[in-house]
Amino acid sequence: MSAKAPPPLQGVKVIDLTRHMSGPYATVSLGDFGADVIKVEPSKGGDASRSTGVRVQDKISASFLMWNRSKRSIALDLYDEEAKALIRRLAADADVFVENFRPGVIKKMGLDYETLSAINPRLIYVSLSAFGEGPLGPFPGTDPVVQAMSGVMSVTGEADGGPLLVGIPIADFTAAMVTFQGVLLGLLSRATTGRGQKIEISMLHALLSALTTRLASHWATGREPVRNGGAHSVVMPYQAWKTADGYAVAGVWNGGNVMWPRFCKALGVAGLSDEAAYATNELRLQNKAQLEPILADEFRKRTTAEWERRFNQEGVLFSPVNTFSQILSHPHVAQADILASLDHPDLGELPQINPPIRLCDTPGRLDRYPPRLGEHSREILAEAGLSDTEIDTLIDTGVVTTAS
Structure with a gap:
């Protein structure tokens, strides 16, 4: 990166009072781009x-290390009024303040939007919670609860089985990305108006916005969506298939039906594309019970690698169902510069994922390892104008904690 192209969020100061994943992963993205x-x-x-989940070298949670790079840490006794006054002092010249407590908690701490915006009218203040304001607001919620409440679990799993969690923390991730967008929109608006504003985001609302095809079908038909296992809900064929040695996803898309004959050719059943009962996507969905076993029998005859060659040759949608090890070692991942690492003073090299937004002139970068607890307490307070004596007193009284 040249000196003429600083990261796009350089100079943006963010106070991050979030925990767990949704809030911290949103602020990771801000830090990766220079905040x-x-x-x-x-x-x-x-x-x-x-301290949640698998630990690296029995020292610190692997999840924390994924969610908290690109940040500095200050550790405070959040029950102490002097500590809360320090947070207000930090917010006085900040650009963004992000919190993810349940509604009402932050007001009791004296760190609500009304209080902080009176101190700093230019502050972009983000409140992220599981459910937002409303009847569910007072109740706790993390990713599995929100997956259940949103209806996502009701459409995840096999048709004859029970509801399942999505295999990744999809509610946390979706809320994190919406929060990241909200901050950028707030900063863009402030550049025009000169004023900050409050931004409210709920994990439930964010995940409901991701229902897309399932919700569209529900509204169009009035029918409750069902679990389809590894199959697409509105396209046939497009699903996971058992091969001779594993699993693969293969199918068509409904753009003019051009892929269906090519799909049949790749599968070695070219004549099937001429059968009137399967001529359109609508007919294939109607006759799925007859068509699916025919296709499934064919897929079991060859290995995943053989099918990959045949389907790629015909330009038909296809992918092996990869394990994590398989995709992380895939040559495309290496050539596309998706993986990165950070050096941690206690843990050594930490694998990470590069920012997925690729800016050619002002790219994101990973240049700060996940901080030790309170590692930057002294320097942050010094930047806020406190003297060494004042900082020492705060540490001696337990209001502030440092990494040492």
């Missing part, structure tokens, strides 16, 4: 995700 993200953590244990 100075100050992660405010409770002194005792820090963000709870530091």
Whole structure:
């Protein structure tokens, strides 16, 4: 990156009072593109995700390391009024403040939008919660609860089985990306109006916005969507198939039906594309019970690699169902510069994913490892104008904690 092309969010100061995944993963994206993200953590244990799940070298949560690069950490006793006053002081010249407590909690802390915007009218203030304001607002919710509440679990799983969680934290991830967008929109608006504003985001609302095809079909027909296992809900064929040695996804898309004859040719059943009962996507959906076993029998005759060659030759939608190890070692992932790493002083090299938004002149970059708890407490308070003596006193009284 040249000196003439600083990252797009350079100079943007973010106070990050979020925990777990949805909030921290949103602020990771801000930090990757140059924002100075100050992660405010409770002194005792820090963000709870530091100790949740699998640990790296029995020291710190692997999830925390994924969700908290590109940040600085200050550790405070959040029950102490002096600590809350310090947060207000940090927010006085910040550009963005992000919190993900349940509605009402942040007001009791004296860190609500009305309080902070009175101190800093240019502040972009983001409130992220599981459900937002409303009857569900007071109740706790993380990814599995929101998957269940949103209806996503009701359409995930096999037709004859029970509802299943999506295999990734889809509610957290969706909310994180919507939060990232919200911050950028807030900054863009402020550039025009000169004023900050409050941005409210709920994980439930964000995940409902991702229902797309399932919700469109429900509204069009009035029917409840059902679980389809590995099959697409509105296109046939387009699903996971058992091969001779594994699984693959293959199918057509409904753009003019041009792929159906090519699909049949790749599968070695070219004559099937001429049968009137399967001539259109609508007919194939209607006759799925007859068509699906025919196709499934063919897929079991060859290996996944053989099918990949045949379907790619015909330009038909296809992918092996890869394990994590398989996709991470795939030559495309290497050539597309998707993987990255960071050096951590305690843990060594940490694998990471590069920012997925690729800007040719002002790309994101990974240049700050996930911080130790309170690693930057001193420097952050010094930047806020506190003297060494004042900082020492805050540390001695337990209001502030440092990594040492």
